[in-house]
Structures are given as C-alpha cells and as structure tokens.
Amino acid sequence: xxxxxxxxxxxxxxxxxxxxxxxxxxxxxxxxxxxxxxxxxxxxxxxxxxxxxxxxxxxxxxxxxxxxxxxxxxxxxxxxxxxxxxxxxxxxxxxxxxxxxxxxxxxxxxxxxxxxxxxxxxxxxxxxxxxxxxxxxxxxxxxxxxxxxxxxxxxxxxxxxxxxxxxxxxxxxxxxxxx
Amino acid sequence: xxxxxxxxxxxxxxxxxxxxxxxxxxxxxxxxxxxxxxxxxxxxxxxxxxxxxxxxxxxxxxxxxxxxxxxxxxxxxxxxxxxxxxxxxxxxxxxxxxxxxxxxxxxxxxxxxxxxxxxxxxxxxxxxxxxxxxxxxxxxxxxxxxxxxxxxxxx
Numbered sequence: 001x002x003x004x005x006x007x008x009x010x011x012x013x014x015x016x017x018x019x020x021x022x023x024x025x026x027x028x029x030x031x032x033x034x035x036x037x038x039x040x041x042x043x044x045x046x047x048x049x050x051x052x053x054x055x056x057x058x059x060x061x062x063x064x065x066x067x068x069x070x071x072x073x074x075x076x077x078x079x080x081x082x083x084x085x086x087x088x089x090x091x092x093x094x095x096x097x098x099x100x101x102x103x104x105x106x107x108x109x110x111x112x113x114x115x116x117x118x119x120x121x122x123x124x125x126x127x128x129x130x131x132x133x134x135x136x137x138x139x140x141x142x143x144x145x146x147x148x149x150x151x152x153x154x155x156x157x158x159x160x161x162x163x164x165x166x167x168x169x170x171x172x173x174x175x176x177x178x179x
Numbered sequence: 180x181x182x183x184x185x186x187x188x189x190x191x192x193x194x195x196x197x198x199x200x201x202x203x204x205x206x207x208x209x210x211x212x213x214x215x216x217x218x219x220x221x222x223x224x225x226x227x228x229x230x231x232x233x234x235x236x237x238x239x240x241x242x243x244x245x246x247x248x249x250x251x252x253x254x255x256x257x258x259x260x261x262x263x264x265x266x267x268x269x270x271x272x273x274x275x276x277x278x279x280x281x282x283x284x285x286x287x288x289x290x291x292x293x294x295x296x297x298x299x300x301x302x303x304x305x306x307x308x309x310x311x312x313x314x315x316x317x318x319x320x321x322x323x324x325x326x327x328x329x330x331x332x333x334x
Binding site: 072143148166 | 213217221223224229232233236260261263268271281285299302303305306309310312313316317321322
C-alpha cells in the first residue's frame with residue numbers, strides 16, 4: 001500500500017490531534033485538538049472520495065460538537081492545569097496498544113482503496129444500485145438514492161431518533177430554554 | 180479563563196456583528212443548497228440541517244445567546260422539528276394510500292413526472308428541519324445554564 005504525500009501528512013496530522021486530544025490536560029485544548037482531528041478526518045474522507053461522509057464529519061464533528069463541548073465547558077468550573085499533559089498510566093497504554101495491534105492486524109485483509117475486484121464493488125447489491133438508481137429514483141447521487149429511497153424506512157427511523165432525542169433532552173431537563 | 184470572567188463572556192463587537200450580518204444569509208442559502216442539491220451532488224438533509232442550525236449559533240455568537248433566544252420564536256423551532264417528521268411520514272404514507280409500498284415514490288408519477296426526485300428532496304428538507312431545530316434546541320439547552328456554575332462557585 002502506498003500513500004501519497006497528502007494522504008500521509010493528513011494521517012500524521014489526524015494521529016497527532018487524536019493523541020493530543022487524549023493527552024492534553026487542559027480541557028479547552030483537548031476540545032480544540034478534537035475539533036482539528038474531526039477536520040482532518042473529514043478531509044481524509046474527501047481524499048478517499050466519500051464527500052457525503054466528509055461533509056457530515058465537518059458539519060457535525062468539527063462544527064456542532066465543538067460548539068456543544070465548549071458550551072458544556074463554559075458551564076463547568078475546571079481547575080487550572082498545572083502541567084501540559086496528563087500523566088500517562090502504562091497499564092492503560094499497554095491495553096490501548098494491544099487494541100490498536102488487534103485492529104491493525106485486520107488492515108492487511110482489507111481490499112486496497114479503489115480496488116475494482118473488491119467484494120463491495122463487484123457485489124450484486126452495489127451493482128444494482130449503481131445501475132438502477134437514476135432510472136428508478138431520478139436522482140444522480142446514488143448515496144441519496146439509497147438513503148432516501150431504497151433505505152428510506154431506515155432513514156425515517158434515524159430522523160425520528162434525532163427528533164425524539166431532542167424532545168427528550170428538552171423535556172427531561174425542563175429548562176426554560178426559550179424566552 | 181478564570182471563574183469571575185465567565186458571566187460576562189459575551190463581548191459586543193461591531194466587526195463580528197457586521198460580519199455575521201453579511202455572512203449569515205449566504206450560510207443559510209448554502210445550507211438550503213446542500214439540502215436540495217443532495218439529490219444530485221454530495222449532501223442531504225442531515226448535513227444541510229446542521230449548517231442551517233449553525234446559522235443560529237453564529238447569530239448567538241455575534242449578538243449574545245440571550246438576545247438570540249428571545250428573538251427566536253420557540254414555535255418556529257418546534258414547528259420545524261415536528262413538521263419535518265410529518266413531511267417525511269406524510270410522503271411515505273401517501274404512497275401507501277395510493278396503493279404502493281411505504282415511500283415508493285413512483286406512485287406519485289401519474290400526478291407529476293419528476294415525482295421521485297422532488298419526493299426525495301422534500302424528504303431531505305424534512306430531515307433538514309428536524310436536524311436544524313434539534314441542533315438549535317440542544318445549543319440553547321446547554322447555553323441556558325451559561326455562567327450558573329461560575330456563580331455557584333462564588334457562593
């Protein structure tokens with residue numbers, strides 16, 4: 001597997017941000033590192049030609065989540081950090097390292113990016129969607145066709161989950177949110 | 180950031196207010212573009228809804244959270260959320276009323292030739308309404324306690 005310079009530097013950036021978000025002691029700095037991580041991931045999605053996912057990651061992960069984290073942070077009192085980084089517990093590092101190793105062990109069995117013989121590309125379902133999406137749903141974006149037409153019922157479920165989560169959060173906390 | 184600074188965190192700035200006033204209509208247009216054009220390009224209701232919700236956050240950033248909350252009518256936000264669900268369910272059940280399956284858009288074809296496309300776009304718009312209003316609601320919910328912790332720490 002070969003990485004272009006852009007992909008390599010993006011991956012390094014994302015990795016640094018992730019480690020920074022985990023290790024930085026100041027919560028504000030941690031939230032900022034997390035936002036930068038989300039932004040890096042969304043650019044990686046774009047590079048990997050998944051703009052729909054990239055757009056979601058940029059809007060939700062880097063945008064709204066950061067704002068909500070910052071608001072939550074403004075509502076709490078955080079002690080002033082005496083050092084830049086959290087103290088590292090080696091047992092945790094060993095556990096996380098082992099988990100990363102297990103995950104990394106599955107990487108070689110994944111098909112290469114853009115491999116035309118990958119099972120998901122040659123699969124019957126994928127080919128059906130790609131061939132029939134425009135004829136049957138009149139939309140060019142196959143992702144939207146699957147989301148709103150072929151899997152419309154699932155999407156209704158997702159939308160209702162978002163709706164009821166919002167309603168529940170607003171009613172459980174019983175705050176006068178709006179004047 | 181020390182505790183006694185927090186309650187007055189909002190700073191009125193002409194630059195930010197002017198910038199937001201100019202940029203906000205474009206961001207809202209972009210959000211609607213993402214929602215509508217999700218049928219033919221990357222995007223859709225979920226992404227566009229979040230961007231539309233961020234317009235309100237931008238206004239709160241420029242004009243203060245409390246004044247934005249007073250300016251925004253709660254009925255509009257509630258109507259957006261429940262209206263989105265109703266539009267989605269209505270389109271889905273409409274096809275069943277015409278004898279098809281749930282969300283089988285081509286049942287509308289006898290009435291309108293682009294029925295599938297516009298059905299999908301209406302569904303995306305409904306999703307956008309839900310997501311935008313829930314994002315706005317969560318934002319104000321978290322911001323409602325703004326400064327409370329700091330005030331309690333002083334006691």
